[in-house]
Each structure stands twice: as structure tokens, then as C-alpha cells.
Amino acid sequence: MKNPINLFLLFTLLFTSTITFAQQADDLVGVWEPSNGKVRVKIEKIGTKYFGRIVWLKAPIDSVTNKPKVDKNNPDEALRNVPLKGFRLLKDFTFKSAGEWTEGTIYDPENGSTYSCTIKMKNKNTLDIRGYIGISAFGRTDVWKRLEIKKQ
Numbered sequence: 001m002k003n004p005i006n007l008f009l010l011f012t013l014l015f016t017s018t019i020t021f022a023q024q025a026d027d028l029v030g031v032w033e034p035s036n037g038k039v040r041v042k043i044e045k046i047g048t049k050y051f052g053r054i055v056w057l058k059a060p061i062d063s064v065t066n067k068p069k070v071d072k073n074n075p076d077e078a079l080r081n082v083p084l085k086g087f088r089l090l091k092d093f094t095f096k097s098a099g100e101w102t103e104g105t106i107y108d109p110e111n112g113s114t115y116s117c118t119i120k121m122k123n124k125n126t127l128d129i130r131g132y133i134g135i136s137a138f139g140r141t142d143v144w145k146r147l148e149i150k151k152q
Helices: 002-028
Strands: 030-033 039-046 049-057 088-097 100-108 113-123 126-132 139-148
Touching (some): 002 039, 049 100, 088 113
Antiparallel strands (some): 088 100
């Protein structure tokens, strides 16, 4: 009789841990604003990875062309006419542990550069986004604030 009970308890513990782990991973999902306030980024889960795209621009119209802003600094000339609104600048993040997502990249449309990146959640409404080249010590951290709580 003890064997089935132990098996049931073990299964319950594993199932609960899996649900908690998935909930922690999805804490990243939502709309976030970088410290410069120029854009808002919606982070979503696609498959098992996390991506972020621009959903709002403080200045959506280019003052020179009088058209929506595009990715004019992209190193790939074929992509320089892609609108910034809707542009995916966070790519391929995986949940590592409580409050940390790694193995992703962040693109900076202001200079056309892509950096390795880690995301650390300080609390449910604050992220430390660290972009770097090579190793994390050679990088910069920006603080992003949550604007919208994800819907359950």
C-alpha cells in the first residue's frame, strides 16, 4: 500500500513543480517600456522561446520623410524599409531559472547592432536587460518597466 501512495505523492510533486516552473517562465510575458521611454515592447512566448516586438513608438513618424519610421540603420540594406512598429528586437530567449532568461539577442535600431542579451526580473514589474558583446562584462544594462500585466 505504501508504494502506490509514494508514487502518487511523487507524481503530484513533479506535476506541481512543472506548473510552477512554467508560470515563472511566463512572468516575462507582457508589455514593457525601456528607460528611454521611446518605445514599448510586447514580449510573447512563441513555442518554448520568448520574443519581443515594438508595439508603440513615442515618435512613430519620421520627421524627414513624413512616413512611419523604418529600420534605416539595419546593416542589411534589404531590411532598411521595414517599419519599426511591429519589429522584433528581442529574439530567442529561453527560461533558465527563476527570474532569468538567456541565450537571446537584442537589436538596437538606433545603431543597427545586434547584441547577446540576458534578461533578469528584479520584481514582477521590473526587468534588467543586459546587452553585450562577447561576455556579459562588456555590456550595458537597461531597466524596463511593465506597462501591462499579462492576462491569465
